[in-house]
Amino acid sequence: MxxxxxxxxxxxxxxxxxxxxxxxxxxxxxxxxxxxxxxxSPTSNSQLLKWKNKAKERKQEIIRLKQDLIEVEGGMHHELLQGSASCRCYFFEDLGKLSPKRLSGEGFDDRFKDVLRRRFLRQVRLKERKRRRNEGSTQRLVLSDNKAVEETEQLRASVDFLVELCDAVRQDDANFASWSHQAVDFILDSINNTLSKGKNIESVEGIIGSLSLHLVRKMCTTLQGNEANHDAQFHVQHLLRKLGSESCIGQRVILAVSQRISLLAENLLFLDPFESTFPEMHSNLYILIQLIEYLVSDYLSSWLKTNGFAIELFEEWVTSILHARKGLQLLETRCGLYILYMDRVIGLIAKLVGQVESLQKLNPNILQRLFC
Incomplete structure (x- = not known):
């Protein structure tokens, strides 16, 4: 069962x-x-294919934009616009040439100008932040909401950046060329903008005076017998020459250089020619006189045509040059080339002054010493 x-x-x-x-x-x-x-349905298939293609296009576009951003931020954009966006391609091309045709900023492409400006300011802020951190300061680069004050602070930080950059010219010439070009362009633009607005003039003039003195001192600071450092001299001289395109900078540079010549002439007068520092001081004299000649031949004619040309400053540096010549005259028994080179510079100044009618109203004593 x-x-x-x-x-x-x-x-x-x-x-x-x-x-x-x-x-x-x-x-x-x-x-x-x-x-x-x-x-x-064919409609659903076509819609699906359409969105897939769009997704691929967007992905490719994002990849392409990322590559462009890397090229711009990484300094590779000079391959796209040869000789325009790259700083190294022509900035030091006319090193040591008298009256070059190409001046600072010529041929620069505006498409990358804003990018380079932001990139340079970012680098300046990083340097400034590092410096303040080393000094134990917690103050930021810019604290004021006033745009004029902010621009002045940016100019001051940029000048400090350029002066500090000149210390590293012997270690990385390519890096120095790139950043120094951007620094010169930024400083010139900032000074033009600030002076055109008529605000913080005294602060800007103080910054310009400090820049001139520091760079002239850097130019004269070399190590005896070191060829690389002597090359650095000419690079700093070229920087001063580019900055001198602005009248307020160029005239102060000439004033600082002529005062330096007077000081060196006095020191050489009482220095034993067999001293180890004598060749360095001898070389500095030539590079200083050469810089005055560059600035006068390149820019004096254009300075005289500007409305903001400072006659008082012009009289001051012409007087200083004449005083420097007097000091070099005492060294004529040791080396007559000093006075010959200085006479050539003074002759060039006299020639240009004689061509401008407005300068005939200068101090009669200065004119008499200049043309005698």
Whole structure:
């Protein structure tokens, strides 16, 4: 009896299992048939393909923009615009040439000018932040909401950046060329903008005077017998020459240089020619006189045509040059070339002054000493 009931139970469960499998197979077949009779519409396929293509285009565009950003930020943009956005390509091209045709900023492409300006300011802020951190100061670079004060502070920090950069010219000439070009352009633009607005004039003039003195001192600081440092002299001289395109800077540079010549002439007068420092001072005299000649020949004519030309400052540095010549005259028995080079510079100044009618009203004593 029990065996009969067990066999009936097993038979019933097998039939239920078979029925469930049959229903599953039937449903699967029905689904396949439904898919066959109702394929995806062409409209849905085209929409899907359209959005896939758009996604690929956006992805490619993002990759392309990232590459452009890396090139611009990494200084590789000069490959796109040869000779325009790159700072190293022509800035020091006319090193040591008299009256070059190409001046600072010529041929510079405006498309990258704003990018380079922001990049330079970011570098200045990083340097300034590092310097303040070393000094234990927590003050930020700019604290004032006044735009004029902010521009003056940026100018001051940029000048400090350029002076500090001149210390590293011997370690990395390529880096020096790139950043010094941007520093010169930024300083010239900032000074022009500030002076045109007529605000913070005294602060800007103080910054310019400090810049002139520091760079002239850097130019005269070399190590005897070190060829690399003598090359650095000419690079700093070229920086001063580029900055001198602005009258207020160029005239102060000439004043600082002429005063330095007077000081060196006095020191050489009482110095033993066999002293170890004599060759360095001798070399400095030539590079200082040469810088005056560059500035006068390059820019004096254009300075005289500007409305903001400072006659008082002009009289001051002309007087200083005449005083320096008097000091060099005492060294004529040692080296007559000093006075010959200085006379050539003074003759060039006299020639240009004689061509400008407005300068005939200068101090008669200065004119008499200049033309005698």
């Amino acid at each position: 029990k065996e009969t009931m067990a066999s009936e139970t097993t038979t019933g469960s097998d039939e239920s299992f078979k029925l469930a499998v049959a229903m599953a197979l039937l449903r699967s077949k029905l689904n396949k048939t439904s898919d066959t009779h109702h394929p995806p």
